[in-house]
Structure formats: C-alpha cells, structure tokens
Amino acid sequence: MFPRPEVIALSAELVIGPVLRRVVGTRATVWVETSAPATVRVSAGPAAGEAQTFRAYGHHYAIVVVEGLTPGGATPYEVLLDGASVWPDPRSPYPPSVIRTREGDGTDQPVRLVFGSCRETTQHATPRRLPPDALDAYSRRLMTGAETAPDLLLLLGDQVYADIPSPAVKRFLRRRRRGHAARPQAPEDQVVSYEEYTRLYLESWRDPEIRWLFATVPSVMIFDDHEIIDDWNSSASWRREVHQQPWWPERIASGLASYWVYQHLGNLAPDQIAADPVYQKVIAAADDATEVLREFGTAVGGPPSAVPGIAGDGRHPEGDGTPVYQWSYALDLGRTRVVVLDNRCSRVLDPDHRAMLPPDEWAWFAEQARGDFDHLVVGSSLPWLLPPGIHHLEAWNERLAGSDRPGWPPSPSGSAGRSTWSTGRRSSAPSTRSPRSSPRSARPAPRRSACSPATCTTRTWPAPPSATGRSPRPCTS
DSSP states (O other), rough: OHHHOOOOOOOOEEEEEEEEEEEEEEEEEEEESSSOOEEEEEEETEEEEEOOOOEEHHHHHHEEEEOOOOOOEEOOOEEEEEEEEEEEEETTSSSSEEEESSSOSSSSSOHHHHEEOOOOOOGGGSSSOOOOHHHHHHHHHHHTTTTOSSEEEEEEOOOSSSOOOHHHHHHHHHHHHOOOOTTSSSOOOOOSSSSHHHHHHHHHSSSSSHHHHHHHHHHHEOGGGGGGGTTTTOOOOOOOOHTTTTTTHHHHHHHHOOOHIIIIGSSOOHHEEEEHHHHHHHHTTTTTOOOHHHHHHHHTTTTTTTTTTOOSSSBBTTOOOOOOOOOEEEETTTTEEEEEEETTTOBBBOOOSSBSOOHHHHHHHHHHHHSOOEEEEEESSSSSOHHHHHHHHHHHHHHTTSSSTTTOOTTTTTTOOOSSSSHHHHOOOOOOOOOOOOOSSSSSOOOOTOOOOEEEEESSSOBOOOSSSBOEEEEEE
16 A cells, blocks of 8 residues: 655745845835745834735736835845745845835935836847846946935836747747647737736846846836837737737736836826725735736736727726826925826827826826925826927828828838837827926925925936946936
8 A cells, every 4th residue: 555645845945035025114115025825024123014925827927015114214024935034145245125214204315216117138149249237237336335215216217028028038938839729820029918028027037137126226116118019009000900900908907017017007106006906906805916917917918999989908997097097106205206107008109189197187287286295296197398390290291100101011019119109190298397406416395385396307218328228327306
C-alpha cells in the first residue's frame, strides 16, 4: 500500500513590488503582486497595515494601507507574506526602502516633485547596448544621497508599451501563441490579453534600480496612448476603424483593466480606495475578480457613442457625456495641489464638438484649480499649448483622415502618426482663468485667497529625451 502523499503548501513570493504609492499625513499605501494568495503585512516601525490579496486573471495583488507613521520621519519598512519577510532582500546592495512623511500640511516645507514619461524598457531588454535610462540613473543618484529625496514621482504616460514590446516580450508572445488559433488576426508583435500585459509590467518594474526607486519614492501615474496603442483615441474615424478589428475588444478591456490594477489603484488616497466602486466589487469577488475587471475594462473602453451611428463609449447610457469612471485625480502636498488629467480615455470625439475632457470632468478640473493652496501643478500626458501652425496642421490632417478622399490609404490610426491633438474644426472647452506665473524657487509664495493659487505650472510630455526614455525632471514649489 502506497503512503498517502503529503500536500505541500507553496509559500507566496513577491513578484512585483513593493511599490510605495501615496503618503497622506501619517498614512501610506503600498502595492504588491504576489505569486499566490497571501496576507500582506507592511511594518514601518510602530506603524503597520495588513490586507488580503485579491485574484484576477490568475494573478494576485494587494494594496496595503499603513497607519500611524511619524510626521516628518523617514522610516524603513518591511513586507511580510503570511508572516514571512520578503522585503527588503537581505542580499540587496541597495539602501533600505523607507517611507518619508512630511512635517505637516500647515507648514512652509517646500514640495519637491520629479516627473517624466515614455520609459520604453531597460537596456537589458533592448537589442542595442545603451547606457542606463534617465529613471535608472536618477535612482542611482538617489541611492548615493547626492540627491534630495522628492515628495512624489509623477509619471505622465507610456509607463509600458503595448504596441512596441521589447525583443524578450516578443519572444514570449510567439511562444505563448504558438499552436493557438484563437487570435489569428491579432497583431503579431503586440500584446492583446491581460496575461500579456502583465509581462510588460514584470519586465519594466522588476528592473533592480526601478524596483528600489518605486519602493522608496511615492508615485502617481497616468496613461498615454502606448499603454493601449499608438494614437489611441486620436479621432472619431480612428475609433470607428479600430473597433472593427476582431482583436480590439480584448485589447482595450485588458489594457484598461491592467492599468487600473497596476497603475490607477495606487493613485488614490486610502479613503478613496475604500470608496472606489471598482475596488469594492473586486474585493467582494476577491477569490476571482477576473470577470469584474473584464466587464469594467469593456465598459470604459467600449465603442464610441460620440461617433455618429455607434452606441456606447464608456459613458453613462443617458448620453450626457459623463464617463462611467473618472481616471483624472487630484492630491495635495502641503500648500501645493497636483491635478493629473486623463487626456486619452474620456475624450469627446464628435467631430463637431471635440473636447479633451467631457463637460462634467472639465467642471471637476475647474473646481480643483480653486482652493486654499499656494501652488497648482497640472499633470498632462500631452502638450496642451501649441504654436498655431501645429494646431492648424493637425486640424487639416484630422479633416483628411476623416474624409473618403481617394488616394488616401486607410491606416490603423485613421490619421498621420502624432502624439499631440488639435481641437479640429470645432472644439468645446469652457473658458476659465488660471494663474500665469510659474514657480522657480524653493521659497513658498505668499498665501493667497481661497479662490486662486499664487502660481500655476503644467508638467507634460515631452521631457528632454534620454537614451531609452524621457528624463525625469525636478520641480520644486
């Protein structure tokens, strides 16, 4: 008689993270991906927090709210899965990861932001031997203590490239799709499924320097086009054409679902996370939230109602232009307010009423731009102020791309490749007054009335290019 085999429970491991996201007063949020279901605990001195992982598409995630941090401190922290320490790695040559808190919201302590965008991948994943990209280099400078640690890292789009993956990811796609005829018309070298999206984040965020930086500096993010596809939502004709592709429904649903999990969830403050309707549904279905996220991704990326003759576009069925879900967000750091705008997903593409933000979201933005703070920083994945010549050129291109003029071959984007976006022939954007000066020094500006800030500045694509990505740049207010 054979002995009964013993069931060996495999312990959970850290796959990606920890990623330090928001630090709000004496609380902080830490995001992780794990290899199996687990109880995730983050301990930072006397402060601590705990959360159960949720499962989606066969992957396991958690976002932990750490409570009771000391104001004005820099506290090393530890991550435990089911009681076993998994971070920091005792073999790591890097300094300890810490959670830094500000002295208090009412102080005149300067605010330091670092921002950048368009990080394609690492030097190890490219066919060319290139020096470290700017984010890697910044991480190394921070490790030496030569650079003052910022309050926030602001990533303004293209954190991953679904349409331009690295050679390593292309090999993964070929291996994974070999022998499967489920997606014969899918782009050969582009990601489509959620599982393929996870490979992009795994490759980029497991880079040792980036992993340390993300574990040490709070970060917020917003998508641009390459999280989905080049020139995403550039025009009504573009959307009409791309929605005819058989692989597109899975691509847009997977791209937005993975963006919500890997990037957007951490943009929210602790109280906002608890109140987020998608998070509530995910936690309620924690054993397997795949269907919740698939339905969500489909709803927010659905076919465009703003295009005549097509119903639904991720907006409420009443047709009032209100998005089903708001990706834009705002946060306060001392006397500085940061507002980060969704310039991609919620665009109004009706050729006669084009707008970068739908009416309700524009009203929200205008409200966020007023308040009892000294400095306003607006984050955008796109340039919002262009020379008139560029604007008119793009408007001309938009009209040609949307016409049936013979001699113009169809293209996947419905327009010439571009990263900016003109208002076209007509555009609806409520006018609002905003401050014109920009902060240039670490000295706080004098207090203003509650109706307007003393300074206003915009952080946007592009930042100066580096070897493999655009450089992070400091901004002090």
